[in-house]
Amino acid sequence: MKSDIILSGVGGQGILSIATTIGTAALMNDLYMKQSEVHGMSQRGGAVVSNMRVSSNPVASDVIPMGKADLILSVEPMESLRYIPYLKPGGWLITSSSPFVNIEDYPDIEKVKEEIRKYKNHIIIDADSIAKDIKSARSSNIVMLGAASPFIEIEESLFIKAIESIFKSKGSEIVAKNIEAFNLGRNYSLQNKK
Amino acid sequence: MSRVLLLGDEAIAQAAIDAGLSGVYAYPGTPSTEITEYIQNSKIAKERKLHSDWSTNEKTAMESAIGMSYAGKRAMVCMKHVGLNVAADAFVNSTITGVNGGIIVVVADDPSMHSSQNEQDSRFYGDFALMPMFEPSNQQEAYDMIYSGFEISEKYNTPILLRITTRLAHSRSSVELKPMREENKLKLPSDMRQFVLLPSIARNNYKKLLGNQIYFIDEAENSSFNKIIPGKDKSLGIIACGITYNYLIENFENHISPYPVAKICQYPLPDKLLKEFTDMCDEVLILEDGYPFVEKQINGLFGNSKIKGRLTGDLPRDGELNPNLVAKALGIKENIDLKVSDIISNRPPALCPGCGHIDVFNSLNEIMADYGPGHVFSDIGCYTLSALPPLNAINSCVDMGASITMAKGAADAGLLPAIAFIGDSTFTHSGMTGLLDCIIEKTPITIIISDNSTTGMTGGQDSHAFNRLPEICLGLGVEPEHLRIYTPLRKNHEESLRILREEIAYQGVSVIIPQRECVRTLERKVKSKKAEL
Ligand SMILES: Cc1ncc(C[n+]2csc(CCOP(=O)(O)OP(=O)(O)O)c2C)c(N)n1
Ligand code: SF4
Numbered sequence: 001m002k003s004d005i006i007l008s009g010v011g012g013q014g015i016l017s018i019a020t021t022i023g024t025a026a027l028m029n030d031l032y033m034k035q036s037e038v039h040g041m042s043q044r045g046g047a048v049v050s051n052m053r054v055s056s057n058p059v060a061s062d063v064i065p066m067g068k069a070d071l072i073l074s075v076e077p078m079e080s081l082r083y084i085p086y087l088k089p090g091g092w093l094i095t096s097s098s099p100f101v102n103i104e105d106y107p108d109i110e111k112v113k114e115e116i117r118k119y120k121n122h123i124i125i126d127a128d129s130i131a132k133d134i135k136s137a138r139s140s141n142i143v144m145l146g147a148a149s150p151f152i153e154i155e156e157s158l159f160i161k162a163i164e165s166i167f168k169s170k171g172s173e174i175v176a177k178n179i180e181a182f183n184l185g186r187n188y189s190l191q192n193k194k
Numbered sequence: 195m196s197r198v199l200l201l202g203d204e205a206i207a208q209a210a211i212d213a214g215l216s217g218v219y220a221y222p223g224t225p226s227t228e229i230t231e232y233i234q235n236s237k238i239a240k241e242r243k244l245h246s247d248w249s250t251n252e253k254t255a256m257e258s259a260i261g262m263s264y265a266g267k268r269a270m271v272c273m274k275h276v277g278l279n280v281a282a283d284a285f286v287n288s289t290i291t292g293v294n295g296g297i298i299v300v301v302a303d304d305p306s307m308h309s310s311q312n313e314q315d316s317r318f319y320g321d322f323a324l325m326p327m328f329e330p331s332n333q334q335e336a337y338d339m340i341y342s343g344f345e346i347s348e349k350y351n352t353p354i355l356l357r358i359t360t361r362l363a364h365s366r367s368s369v370e371l372k373p374m375r376e377e378n379k380l381k382l383p384s385d386m387r388q389f390v391l392l393p394s395i396a397r398n399n400y401k402k403l404l405g406n407q408i409y410f411i412d413e414a415e416n417s418s419f420n421k422i423i424p425g426k427d428k429s430l431g432i433i434a435c436g437i438t439y440n441y442l443i444e445n446f447e448n449h450i451s452p453y454p455v456a457k458i459c460q461y462p463l464p465d466k467l468l469k470e471f472t473d474m475c476d477e478v479l480i481l482e483d484g485y486p487f488v489e490k491q492i493n494g495l496f497g498n499s500k501i502k503g504r505l506t507g508d509l510p511r512d513g514e515l516n517p518n519l520v521a522k523a524l525g526i527k528e529n530i531d532l533k534v535s536d537i538i539s540n541r542p543p544a545l546c547p548g549c550g551h552i553d554v555f556n557s558l559n560e561i562m563a564d565y566g567p568g569h570v571f572s573d574i575g576c577y578t579l580s581a582l583p584p585l586n587a588i589n590s591c592v593d594m595g596a597s598i599t600m601a602k603g604a605a606d607a608g609l610l611p612a613i614a615f616i617g618d619s620t621f622t623h624s625g626m627t628g629l630l631d632c633i634i635e636k637t638p639i640t641i642i643i644s645d646n647s648t649t650g651m652t653g654g655q656d657s658h659a660f661n662r663l664p665e666i667c668l669g670l671g672v673e674p675e676h677l678r679i680y681t682p683l684r685k686n687h688e689e690s691l692r693i694l695r696e697e698i699a700y701q702g703v704s705v706i707i708p709q710r711e712c713v714r715t716l717e718r719k720v721k722s723k724k725a726e727l
Contacts, residue, residue, distance in 0.1 A: 010541065011543065023199060023366065027199065027368070032368075033199075033366075033367065033368070034365055034366065034367045035365065035366040035367075036361060036364060036365040036366075037201070037364045037365070037366065038308075038364070039224060039225060039227075039228070039309075039364050039653075040224035040225065040308060040309030040652075041224070041308070041309040041543050041651070042308070042309075042543050043543070044543035044544060044545070044546065044576065044579070045541075045543055045544045045546065046541055046542055046543035046544070047540075047541040057448075058449070059367070060440045060441075060443045060444040060449050061440045061441050061444035061516070061517045062361050062362065062365040062367075062437070062440060063361065063516055063517070065444060065445075065516070065517035065518050065521070065528075066518045066528070066530045067518075067528055067529060067530040067531075067532075078538055078539070078541075079541075081534065081535055081537075081538050082534060082538055084532045084533070084534055084535070085530055085532050085533065085534060087532055089529075089531070102541070102544065103539055103540075103541055104584075105539045106539060107537045107538065107539060108537075111537050112537065115535050115537060
């Protein structure tokens with residue numbers, strides 16, 4: 001198997017927590033991985049991207065070549081479009097629907113969504129509301145991970161195990177909330193992928 | 195043996211600990227910061243009481259490492275590429291002194307300038323100092339090079355340079371660890387004059403260093419990090435340095451190149467190996483993530499029509515390489531049809547909402563409106579982002595400390611008022627010496643040290659200025675009545691306007707210190723306090 005995932009968002013939104021969870025699940029599955037992160041200046045509210053590469057064979061490049069990503073997973077809708085040239089033909093674009101507006105010229109959100117809908121394989125999910133509904137607003141990134149999970153060739157149970165191991169130190173209630181968040185995201189994608 | 199997931203930076207840190215390090219010396223700088231932070235947070239490093247406190251700047255770091263080496267112990271110095279400019283005096287002389295305990299200097303270059311003001315290539319510095327160098331292609335090699343690097347350092351009596359780039363520093367992969375070695379024992383140099391660089395001694399040491407070059411080359415010729423990977427199609431050969439090797443093999447099925455490849459990760463260049471390789475191939479493409487360092491050497495002064503690379507336009511002259519750029523240079527056709535939609539806006543980094551620097555700039559902008567544009571010299575830190583809209587507050591950022599000295603030069607030239615805007619950490623890094631120049635000459639200058647009690651830009655490391663900024667200024671000779679301290683908050687706007695007006699009117703050295711902790715650092719401290727409870 002091979003999953004090349006572009007993770008995108010805005011500095012401060014915590015995309016690295018998604019990367020860590022996928023990485024942990026991949027390691028539990030004895031897969032090879034490389035994950036390139038953004039540190040430094042752009043973390044200060046700028047556009048950030050992380051390249052996550054998981055494979056049953058050794059991974060060469062730390063960055064995903066353009067035109068080769070299986071998946072763009074974005075916690076911000078406009079940011080999901082910034083890395084479009086990386087998506088392979090038929091790749092999936094999965095994004096949260098909540099815009100993060102910290103610039104003056106943020107485009108009309110409806111136009112952004114229209115643009116996203118031009119790609120046949122897309123999922124737009126209101127992860128923030130889903131997380132709020134289960135009274136766990138901070139789990140919105142895990143909802144996003146759940147939404148991406150059907151498109152990553154790692155077994156569902158391993159994601160759950162990864163979530164357990166990562167949130168263990170925060171108590172069983174937080175673990176349960178995040179598993180719930182994961183499942184809600186996952187089910188949303190399973191129902192909405194065509 | 196255990197495998198762990200580590201950033202390139204973390205692999206370097208872990209390797210140093212495992213190799214019996216006694217101290218790391220560093221000043222923060224993206225993308226090198228995480229090396230030292232890893233050691234600061236390492237349990238075993240704490241148990242062993244390894245030195246890992248931040249240094250005031252890269253020069254003090256490098257010199258402290260030489261001191262630790264003098265005492266027989268292993269030391270590592272870490273910095274970003276421009277830090278090596280600051281440390282250069284000590285760095286270049288460190289090959290003349292040689293080492294007692296091993297020294298590794300880790301320098302993280304930033305091609306494409308993700309978080310930097312230039313993309314200088316540290317391999318030129320290594321060459322200049324006649325120092326052996328490593329350039330890992332992956333996290334495991336980074337680990338292995340540090341682990342064995344200390345031995346090479348001690349064997350040949352020379353510091354070693356390990357050069358990485360942003361991509362490797364901040365990329366995570368699994369690394370296999372080696373057994374942990376004991377620290378060196380305290381031991382004076384066998385030749386007590388080794389570190390005394392009087393001309394008569396230095397000449398001798400330098401001759402020894404020159405004589406050692408053939409051994410350094412020999413190490414590179416026989417290094418397991420430099421190798422030729424055969425390929426059937428000799429119409430082209432590829433020399434891939436460091437991380438570019440990954441970008442190359444990414445383009446081939448099962449990562450097997452049809453062309454012969456020379457993977458180069460250790461310097462000085464193995465000339466025999468490269469001569470044989472170049473002779474064997476009709477053309478040679480050179481891949482380097484940085485300046486055309488190898489390409490220039492192989493070209494020589496008169497060029498070599500076989501050689502392709504950044505100088506021939508087969509690859510871009512600037513910026514980071516990637517698999518797509520390498521594919522293009524190889525003539526591999528790619529279908530990248532999807533284009534970025536033009537409805538997307540740029541999202542540049544910005545000062546955090548609530549940041550104290552913003553309040554200072556709001557006041558400063560209001561005052562400077564009376565004088566017209568072009569009077570504010572600034573420095574490197576979060577506040578540099580004020581060069582962009584909406585603040586548009588500063589007119590320069592060159593290197594750490596240059597705000598004060600540039601404002602001085604401009605004032606000397608008659609451009610008044612001359613304002614310097616600098617952060618607390620940058621001030622202790624390189625601003626204090628410039629302030630002394632101003633005081634000696636009583637330069638008419640207004641220096642704002644925006645004190646957020648942290649090194650914000652690089653993630654909030656402790657600042658050496660903390661709790662001692664006023665005393666430093668007074669000690670250097672700032673007049674007490676022209677040292678003004680206030681809290682930059684909206685409610686103090688009028689007060690700050692008054693202070694600025696009064697000090698700009700003063701025809702001598704004024705230092706204004708707006709003091710309020712970085713909101714991010716504060717937030718993190720509160721969080722970790724909570725976690726402790
Ligand atoms: C020679 C050199 N070393 C390190 C850096 C990396 N660096 C950039 S800004 C900065 C610190 C800024 O701290 P401070 O001046 O206190 O400003 P703040 O970011 O906290 O506002 C550092 C370490 C650099 N650019 N140049
Ligand atoms: S990190 Fe701190 S100093 Fe930097 S912009 Fe944010 S609040 Fe200001």
